[in-house]
Amino acid sequence: MVVDETPIVSIENLVKDFRPGFGLRRKRVLDGISFEVRRGEVFGFIGPNGAGKTTTLKVLMGLIRPTSGGARILGHDISEVGFRRHVGFLPEGPYFYDFLTGRETLDFYSRLCAVPKPERGRRVEELLHKVGLEDAADLRLRAYSKGMLQRVGIAQTLVHDPEIVFLDEPMSGLDPVGRKEIRDLIAGLHSGGKTVFMNTHILSDVELICDRIAIIANGRIVHEADAAALHAATGGEVDISVIGLDVGIAEGLERDFDVQMEGRGERIEIRLASKHVDEVIGRIVGGGGHIRAVAQVGGGLEDLFIETIGANRQQAAR
Amino acid sequence: MRQWGTGAALLLAACCVIGLSHGKLSPLPRTAADESYLPDPAMAKLTSFGFDALLADFYWLQAVQLLGGPEGARGKSHRIGALVDLVTRLNPRVDHPYRFAALWMTDDLAAVHKANVLIQRGIEAHPDDWRNHFHLAFNYFFFLGENQRAAEVLATAVVLPRAPVYLGRLAARLRSDRGGLSAASAFLATLLQGAEDPQAREAYEQALQQVETERLARVLDRARQTFRERHARDIVSIDELVTVSPSVLERLPPDPFGSGWDLNKEGVIVSSGIGYRYVPQIDATNRQRIRQTTEGRTSGG
C-alpha cells in the first residue's frame, strides 16, 4: 500500500474547554492537541473512555467550536462547509430517522451531498450491496439491528464518495461477527485508496487494521507510532497450555527459559517471554507434550497503552 | 387474563368514584355565584390576546341567557347594559347586541339613557343601518317623551338604504309634536316587523295591544263625556254607555286583551285585563305605580 506523506488532516494546538453547566468551572477537555493524518492511511485514534476522542472528532466535523487552535482537512479550515463534500463521518452509535428505510436513508444523504441525480440511484444500490443490506433495503430502520445500523452508518459516510472518512468507535457494541464485517469494510476502504480516521478503544481491532496510531489521554496526545514500529517493539508474554508434559522437560524449561508453570489437573499453563516461544514449543512437542492453546498476553499495543496511560495518570495525579 | 380482570375492576371502581363525586360536587361554575362580576372592558380586551371576537361571543351568549328566566328582562337592565357594553367594546362590529340593549333595558330612565349610549355606539359602528337610528328614536319618543329629538334621529335615518318610506312622515309628525298614539302604533308596528326573536315580538305585540287598548279607552272616554252631557250624570258602570237610552254607543268595542272593560277604583275606564291606563312615557314613578296596580289586582282577584 502506497502511503502519501502529505497530511490530509493536520491538527494544531487544539484546545477545547467545556462548561459542564451554567456558572460551573470550565473543564479542559482537549489540552493542546497536535497531530497529522497522512493520505491513504488508516489512522487509529485511541484512548480510554473520556479521553477526548469524540470531542476531537466533533471539532474536526465542525460540530463543536474549538476554544483555541485549529485544524485543516484537505487543506481547508474546519470552519468551512464546502469541502465536506469530500468528507464522510460516522458518529458514535449513529442514529438515523427510523421512519425511513435503508434505501431512503441513503437517498436522503446523497441528496444532501448534492450527488447528481443520474449517479444517485446507482451509488445507493452499490453501497447497499457493499455493506450487505440489499435484502433489508426496504425495511424501516426501526427494524434494524445494531450491526445493520452501523452498516447503514458506514454506507451513509460513503454516499458522496469522500476522500476521507472519520469513524467514531465503529466497532463498539457489536458482536464478533459484526466487528469482523466492519473491519472488512474498513480494510476495503483502505485498499480502495481512502483515508480512514478512526476512534476506538478496542485495541485488537487497531492492531489488525491501523497503519498508524495516536494515543490520547486526558486531552493530551501521549504517544504517536507507526504500526511497523509497534510490531517491532512487540514484547510481552505468551501463555501455552499443554497436556502430557514430561516432568524432566518441564524442569528443563523452568531452568533455561525462566518460565512460570501452573498445574491445572492434567493441564499445565506455561507463561514465558514471547521471544522464547519457538524454542519452548519445539521442546514441548519434541518431548511428547500436546499443545492445546497458545495466547499472547499483553505486550504490543496493550502494554504500550497501559504504560503510557498509567504514566500519564501518575503525572496528572501529581 | 388476570391482568385484564384487575384492570377492568380498577377502571370500574374509578368510574364509580367519579360518578359519586359528581353527585357531591356542585355542577355550577364557581363564578356563577358572583353573577355581578364582569371584567373591565379595556382589561378584557387586553387579556383576550387577540381572541376578542371569541370573548365577545362568550359574553353575548351570557346576555342572551339572561332572558331565559321567568322574569324575562325585568330588573336585569343593569346587567344587560354591562354585558352589551363589554360585547360591543370587544367587538364593535357586532350588530344585534346594540338593539338588544335598546329593547330590553327599560327598567327605569337611567337604564333607557344607558341603552341610548349603547345604541349610539351601534350607530357609529354601522352608520348605514337605519334600524339602530329607529330604535334610538323610539326610545326618545316612547320612554323619554322627547319627540323633537326622536324626530331629528329619524330624519337622519330616512335617507339610509332600505329605510321604510314612512319614516319621513313619522318624523314630520313627531316634529309637529303630535306624537300621540298613532305614532306609537307606527313605531311599534315597524319594530314588530323587524323583531329578530320571539321574545321581542311578544314584547312589541303586547305594547301594541296596550296602545290599541288606550286608543279604544279614549274612544270610551269620549263616549262617557257625551253620556254626561246628555244625561247630566256620570256612568255607574261601563255597560250604561250602551244600555241607557238614548245610548251613546251601539256596542262596546272589543277589549284587545279580551277581558272586557271596567271602571277601576279611581273611576277610570280600564281594560280589566290590565287594570290601569296606558302611559306612553315611563319614568321611575310611573313604573312603580304600574307595578303596584298590577300586583294589587292579581292578589285581589
Next chain:
Amino acid sequence: MSKRLSVIAVLAGHTLRDAIRNKVLYVLLMFALLMIGMGMLLATLSYVERDRILQDVALSSIRLFGAAIAIFIGVGLVHREIDRRTIFTILSKPVSRADFLVGKYLGLVATLWLMLAAMSIGFVGVSLVADAPIGPSTFAALGAVGLELAVLVAIATLFSCFATPFLAGCYSLGFYLIGHITRDLRAIGEASDSEMMRTATAWLHRILPDLESFNWTIEAVHQLPISTSEFAWAAVMGVAWCVAFLTVASLVFERRDLR
C-alpha cells in the same frame, strides 16, 4: 447557490415528511376540527347572528390550535435532531448550519400550512352547511393566519436554538401573547398622561412582532373588505419578521456546540 437551495429543499421535504408522522399533530388537528364543529353548537345558543358566532368560534379555534401546533413543532426543531443525534450526520455533510435551520424551518412552515389548509376546509365546510358567508375576506383572514403561524414558528425556532423545548415553548407563548396586546398597550399608553408611558408602549409595539396585524377574525366574520395594500404590508412585515428571527437564530446556532 443552487446547491444550497437544493439542500434546503431536501431538508424541508424531509422535515415535512417527519412532521406529518407525528401523532400529536393529528390529535391537535382533531381537537381543532372538533372545536370548529362546536361552533355550530354554540351558535344555537343565540337566536341572532348565529353565523357570526359560528365563524368567530371556528376561526378562533383555527388560530388557537394553529398557534399551539406551531409552537409545539417549532420548539423541537433543533432539540429533536440533537436528541436523536441525527444532526451530527447532517451537519457533517456540506450543509451549513444556517441552511439546516432554514430547511427545517421551511419544512415546518409547509407542515403548518398543510394543517391550516385542513382546518380551513373544515371552516368553509361548516360555513357552507350553516349558510354563513364566505368571501374574499375569509380567505384573506385564513391567509393571514398562515403568515402569523410562519412568524410564530420562526420565533419558536429561535428559542429552540438555545433553550430546552419546555422553556422555548414558554418563551414562544410569551411572544405570542404579548404580540397580540402591544397594540392595545400602545393605545392605553397614548391615553395616559405620562410621556414615559407613551414612549415605552410605543417602542414595545415597534420592537416586538405585532401579531394583531395578522388577526382579521372580525373582518372575515363580518365580511368587511380588507384592503389589498393592508394585506400586502402585513405579508411584507411577516416575512421580514421571519427573516429577522431566522437570522438571529442562525447566528445563535452557529456558535452553539453540538455535543
